[in-house]
Amino acid sequence: MYRLDKLFARLVFLGLAVFSAQLAHAQGVQGSTQFPGIGRNATPAEVIAWDIDVRPDFKGLPKGSGSVEKGQAIWESKCASCHGVFGESNEIFTPIAGGTTVDDIKTGKVASLVDRKQPQRTTLMKVPTVSTLWDYIYRAMPWNAPRSLTPDDTYALVAFILSLGEIVPDDFVLSNTNIAEVQKKMPNRNGMTRNHGFWSVSGKPDVNGSSCMSNCVKFVQIGSTLPDFARNAHGNIAEQNRLYGPYRGSDSTKPPIDRLPGSSGEGLAHAADTHAAAVKGPAALFKNENCSACHAPNAKLVGPSIADIAAKYKGQSGAQEKLMAKVKNGGSGVWGAIPMPPQSQLSDEDRATLVRWVLTGQ
Amino acid sequence: MTKKQIELSAEEISVVEKPASRARLVKAPEHFISQELIADINANGLDETRRGFLRKGFFSALGGAAAGLAAPMAFATGEGDPAILEKQEWQTTLGKNVATMPYGVPSIYEANLIRRESPGLTRVSAASVAFTPLQGLFGTITPNGLHFERHHQGWYNLNPETHRLMINGMVKNARVFTMNDLMRLPSVSRTHFIECGANTGLEWGNVAVPTVQYTHGMLSCCEFTGVPLKVLLEECGADLKKGKFLLTEGGDGSGMTRTINLDSCLEDTIVAWSMNGEMLRPENGFPLRLVVPGVQGVSWVKWLRRLEVGDMPWNTKDEAVHYIELMPDGMHRQYASIQECKSVITTPSGGQQLLDKGFYNVSGMAWSGRGKIKRVDVSFDGGNNWRSARLETPVLTKSITRFNIDWVWDGSPAILQSRAVDDTGYIQPSIKMLRDVRGNRSIYHNNAIQSWKLDSNGEVSNVQVG
Numbered sequence: 001m002y003r004l005d006k007l008f009a010r011l012v013f014l015g016l017a018v019f020s021a022q023l024a025h026a027q028g029v030q031g032s033t034q035f036p037g038i039g040r041n042a043t044p045a046e047v048i049a050w051d052i053d054v055r056p057d058f059k060g061l062p063k064g065s066g067s068v069e070k071g072q073a074i075w076e077s078k079c080a081s082c083h084g085v086f087g088e089s090n091e092i093f094t095p096i097a098g099g100t101t102v103d104d105i106k107t108g109k110v111a112s113l114v115d116r117k118q119p120q121r122t123t124l125m126k127v128p129t130v131s132t133l134w135d136y137i138y139r140a141m142p143w144n145a146p147r148s149l150t151p152d153d154t155y156a157l158v159a160f161i162l163s164l165g166e167i168v169p170d171d172f173v174l175s176n177t178n179i180a181e182v183q184k185k186m187p188n189r190n191g192m193t194r195n196h197g198f199w200s201v202s203g204k205p206d207v208n209g210s211s212c213m214s215n216c217v218k219f220v221q222i223g224s225t226l227p228d229f230a231r232n233a234h235g236n237i238a239e240q241n242r243l244y245g246p247y248r249g250s251d252s253t254k255p256p257i258d259r260l261p262g263s264s265g266e267g268l269a270h271a272a273d274t275h276a277a278a279v280k281g282p283a284a285l286f287k288n289e290n291c292s293a294c295h296a297p298n299a300k301l302v303g304p305s306i307a308d309i310a311a312k313y314k315g316q317s318g319a320q321e322k323l324m325a326k327v328k329n330g331g332s333g334v335w336g337a338i339p340m341p342p343q344s345q346l347s348d349e350d351r352a353t354l355v356r357w358v359l360t361g362q
Numbered sequence: 363m364t365k366k367q368i369e370l371s372a373e374e375i376s377v378v379e380k381p382a383s384r385a386r387l388v389k390a391p392e393h394f395i396s397q398e399l400i401a402d403i404n405a406n407g408l409d410e411t412r413r414g415f416l417r418k419g420f421f422s423a424l425g426g427a428a429a430g431l432a433a434p435m436a437f438a439t440g441e442g443d444p445a446i447l448e449k450q451e452w453q454t455t456l457g458k459n460v461a462t463m464p465y466g467v468p469s470i471y472e473a474n475l476i477r478r479e480s481p482g483l484t485r486v487s488a489a490s491v492a493f494t495p496l497q498g499l500f501g502t503i504t505p506n507g508l509h510f511e512r513h514h515q516g517w518y519n520l521n522p523e524t525h526r527l528m529i530n531g532m533v534k535n536a537r538v539f540t541m542n543d544l545m546r547l548p549s550v551s552r553t554h555f556i557e558c559g560a561n562t563g564l565e566w567g568n569v570a571v572p573t574v575q576y577t578h579g580m581l582s583c584c585e586f587t588g589v590p591l592k593v594l595l596e597e598c599g600a601d602l603k604k605g606k607f608l609l610t611e612g613g614d615g616s617g618m619t620r621t622i623n624l625d626s627c628l629e630d631t632i633v634a635w636s637m638n639g640e641m642l643r644p645e646n647g648f649p650l651r652l653v654v655p656g657v658q659g660v661s662w663v664k665w666l667r668r669l670e671v672g673d674m675p676w677n678t679k680d681e682a683v684h685y686i687e688l689m690p691d692g693m694h695r696q697y698a699s700i701q702e703c704k705s706v707i708t709t710p711s712g713g714q715q716l717l718d719k720g721f722y723n724v725s726g727m728a729w730s731g732r733g734k735i736k737r738v739d740v741s742f743d744g745g746n747n748w749r750s751a752r753l754e755t756p757v758l759t760k761s762i763t764r765f766n767i768d769w770v771w772d773g774s775p776a777i778l779q780s781r782a783v784d785d786t787g788y789i790q791p792s793i794k795m796l797r798d799v800r801g802n803r804s805i806y807h808n809n810a811i812q813s814w815k816l817d818s819n820g821e822v823s824n825v826q827v828g
Contacts (some may be wrong), residue, residue: 038543042528042536050528050668077564092485114692124684126694128575128679136679139617140515146615191694192686196699198807201656203730205702207799209781209789209811213739213748219609220777222815224568224826234481234572237713239474241497246614248721249474249497250715250821260773260820260827263657263718271471293486345494356680 012144039211054135058180061134065175066156074153075160078142081294085163087123091302092293096123101188104165106113108190124165128192130183133158134353144341231255244271282357283348287344304335306358313359323355442727472562473499477508480564480576487518491558493579496708496727502553502762504582506638511645512558512580512659514680515616520665522649525613527594527633531670535597536690541649545635547589552632552655554581555729555762556722557701559658559685559790562808567795569824571712577812577824578706583729583762586653589636593630605671609678610652613665619753621675621697622654630655633666655760656731657699658806660685687804693802701731703790704809705738705765705782716820719773725766728753730784735763737783744767744777744813744827745792751780776816776825794828 026337030241032329076321077084083089086097099118104110112118118125138154140146159174167185168174172282174182183329185187210216232252232321234240241249248268261268286292294302295309304312313319328351332339346354365748441447470473477492484490492511494504503512511517521542522579558580571577595602606625621696622631632653635641642648647664654661654817660680675681686694705728710716728735734757739748751765765780782790793810813824 015424020669037548037809038546039793042530046528046538047530047536050611051670052529052617053611053676053678055672055674057674093489109692109694113688113694121688123683127682128811129682132677132679132682133439135619135676138681140615143515143754146515146617158651188694191692192682192696193689194696196695196698197621198695198700201700202626203700205788207791207795209791209795211783211789216748217744217746220746220827222777222825222827225815226572226824230572234576235478237572238715238737240478240495240573240575240713241474243474244471246717247497247575247709248715248717252713255820256817256821257715260719260818261715261717265717265718268715269719279660286486290486290488313621332641336505353387 022029052135052139053132054138056129056131056183058131058176061131061176061179063149064151064155065173066154066159067173068156068168068170070156070161071156074157076151077339078145079157079276082143083204087161087336090120093194094120094122094160099125100165102166103183104187108186108188109189110191113188113191123335124161124187126169126184126188127190128189130158130162130179130186132265133161134179238269241304242271242333243269276328282353285354286357289346289350289354291343291354294340302338303340308335310359310361319359320352324351326350327355364382368746376780379596392650396762414571425617433583441690442505448701453623472498475508477511478575480571483564489514491580493575494582496574496581496706497578497711497714499708499742500725500764502727502764503756506582506584506640506643506646508583509584509637509646510558510580513614513645514618515614517645517663518614519644520613520649524666525649525665527650528668529594529598529600529670530668531609531672532601532670533595536712537598539556539594541635544589544633544650547556548630549587549589550655551587551762552583552630552637552653553583553758554653554655555701555760556580556653556662556728557704557731559660559699559701561805562810562812563805565810565826566802566808569826574706574708574711574812580659581727581729583763584637585639586634587636587639588632588650588653590634590681591631591652591669594627594633594810601672602671604673607672607675608665609668609670609672609676610661610663610665611668611670612647613667617664618660619678620663620682621678621681622652622657622661624695626670626700627654627657633669651709654702658685660703661699685806687800687806690801698807701729702809703730703732703735703782703784704728705780705789705810707737707740707780707814708779710778710816710822712822712824713815714822716771716816716822718820719771722769722771723766724751724769725764726751726780727762728765728780728782729760729762730782730788731760732784732786732788733787735782736757736785737782738763738764739781740767741779741781742776745779745811748781763813765808771816773818775818777825778814778816778822781811792828793826 051060082092084091084098088098089095099112099122100110113121113125134154136158138149138151142147159168159172162168162174162182163170163172165187167187168182173344197205236253237250238249238251241247248265251269257267296305298305298307300308313323326340326347327343330340330342368419385797475495475498477494479487479490479492490513494508494510499508525539525541527539527544530582561580562577566575601626606623608622608624609620610620633650634653635650637643637646642651647666650666651664652662652666681697686696687698688694693790707724707726709725710722728738735753738751741748749767751767754764754766757763790809790811796808796810813822813825813827817823
């Protein structure tokens with residue numbers, strides 16, 4: 001939210017005379033010519049509140065600055081829990097830093113995009129423009145509290161990310177005056193092409209199929225199938241199709257059947273076996289509220305496993321209340337460096353249910 | 363993956379046919395009752411031994427089947443089908459009142475056909491996908507409750523009273539509209555498909571998922587109602603000569619922003635509030651979304667709150683980090699947005715089980731982001747020979763077209779494929795043709811011909827040929 005004096009300063013900065021702003025507002029109460037009575041003109045303050053996008057030519061970029069050092073401090077408190085201390089984490093989202101070299105900064109093309117040495121494409125391997133990072137962090141980060149960062153916070157965070165890729169030195173201060181220079185050092189700034197037929201409906205396709213109708217292939221080669229071990233990786237396919245009619249699902253919990261079932265569907269599940277697919281209760285809550293992003297039943301992910309939590313608090317009096325408070329307010333230090341963000345979206349009832357389930361399995 | 367070569371010669375299977383008389387609803391396969399036992403019960407009634415078989419709990423709670431079975435049969439086996447010869451519960455009792463379900467839901471027998479996540483695809487369900495069960499759909503329209511979902515920062519029930527649409531940038535007057543305003547404007551209703559750019563993206567390298575729900579389920583088709591974008595832009599005095607680009611912004615946490623190419627999309631884009639006759643569902647952008655026919659789904663911004671006219675593309679995060687396509691030379695294609703002509707057979711399809719040899723109506727969907735479907739060819743021998751399918755009318759532009767073709771299955775192994783042609787003359791390519799040009803790391807815009815292998819046991823699986 002802008003304070004009014006800042007808003008005034010920004011209006012002047014945008015070259016909007018206050019006089020014309022008032023004039024526009026006066027017009028705003030009038031209806032349109034074509035559709036009388038529908039819509040109104042936006043006030044300058046309204047446009048400023050919503051028009052926050054930043055383009056590659058830096059149109060829309062607010063004044064401000066931030067250092068790598070300050071960025072690192074914000075990063076560790078607000079970003080590292082998902083992205084890792086060095087932007088390297090692949091736990092929740094794809095990594096942000098890695099895979100770029102000092103040489104790439106010279107050429108503007110990331111070499112590891114060709115040599116396939118990098119297992120996963122990171123943000124810095126792809127993004128051609130700094131404006132993209134600035135715009136997105138300011139608009140949508142942190143994940144659970146978008147629009148909570150100031151412009152100066154955003155400069156600092158962008159500076160920190162750029163330092164991870166050695167695009168700026170560790171003592172750098174990024175600002176609206178030097179950001180265009182920094183953009184000229186982006187490792188993949190020359191790595192994008194619009195030379196393709198997909199941008200416009202009248203574009204020319206790059207691949208076109210064959211219209212052959214008969215004797216088109218000598219013999220048919222199967223190049224890829226689903227491996228046997230993956231047969232049931234997507235759950236029982238029989239339960240993802242109708243249990244009546246001609247197209248049932250295969251029971252993927254079992255090996256393929258050895259002969260056709262016959263028109264009555266002998267041996268297959270039938271309509272009377274249909275069960276409601278919706279799973280309810282604490283386990284569903286755990287998934288739907290994204291607890292499963294950081295906690296698994298038996299394995300440590302970003303946070304401790306459910307089994308480990310239950311073991312740690314076994315028999316402790318007041319464990320239920322203690323953990324309910326942690327879920328609500330967040331916690332840190334008990335299981336390692338990465339803090340758990342506060343889960344303030346949960347109702348008290350849901351919090352109680354989840355904690356009880358984690359502690360007792362009930 | 364070892365390459366195997368299959369001979370598509372007819373393999374005769376002899377199945378001893380028994381007269382079909384499933385006298386009762388029985389659970390299967392673990393509680394399957396043999397025909398012999400049924401015949402035995404029919405002939406001799408129930409005694410303690412036979413009751414023991416039946417106590418294994420295979421009767422569902424759905425009907426008084428057990429009671430019916432315990433009673434002496436009115437007809438001996440062979441006289442006919444018990445489903446006809448015996449009175450059913452719904453013939454002999456009073457049914458439910460009108461409006462028992464004030465907002466109707468599908469039959470309990472349809473519970474298996476729901477949107478599903480693909481295990482392991484993403485780590486956070488707020489930034490994930492729920493796929494449409496195409497294997498169970500008919501015609502062209504996706505029911506609203508089954509429309510696929512893809513969110514970048516979770517979904518909300520936005521309050522329509524406080525929702526606003528702002529139009530600014532290269533316009534004479536930056537304007538604000540409420541839902542009250544927008545829904546008074548002259549509206550149009552158009553049927554269009556929406557397909558995520560990453561649909562079928564898991565299959566660039568090899569077969570990865572078992573069913574059409576996961577291979578093609580980021581696809582839906584609805585009748586959308588709203589006001590044409592052009593009407594709104596003209597209303598604000600947009601400079602459409604210099605302002606060739608439009609930034610569209612969503613009202614969710616990600617504040618999703620996409621650049622729209624007005625040269626290509628101005629004429630048929632809609633600012634929509636309705637899908638299939640009711641308001642948009644919250645998961646699909648209630649109360650307002652952009653409908654950009656033929657363009658990948660990510661540009662159909664949900665919870666639409668702002669449109670800005672400008673003279674250059676914005677290079678937003680989802681145009682510079684995601685939704686870009688890595689080519690073999692290390693360059694990324696940017697702003698690739700048109701969904702090219704594509705088709706898939708939905709019945710039969712991967713993971714399905716056919717019951718028997720004989721006649722089948724093989725059916726599927728075809729669509730093109732460049733216009734109308736002109737022809738769909740179907741092959742039953744892995745692409746060696748093709749026959750043209752029937753297109754169900756009306757064939758609409760940038761919409762799903764349903765195709766059907768008659769087939770008598772002789773019981774031998776088969777590989778089913780469909781290949782669509784649109785009215786620009788473009789022909790749907792094979793996966794090999796696509797890989798030859800684009801490699802296999804581009805993730806997006808995989809519109810390859812889909813192959814389903816049918817084995818002699820009636821099981822269908824996902825394969826890639828060539």
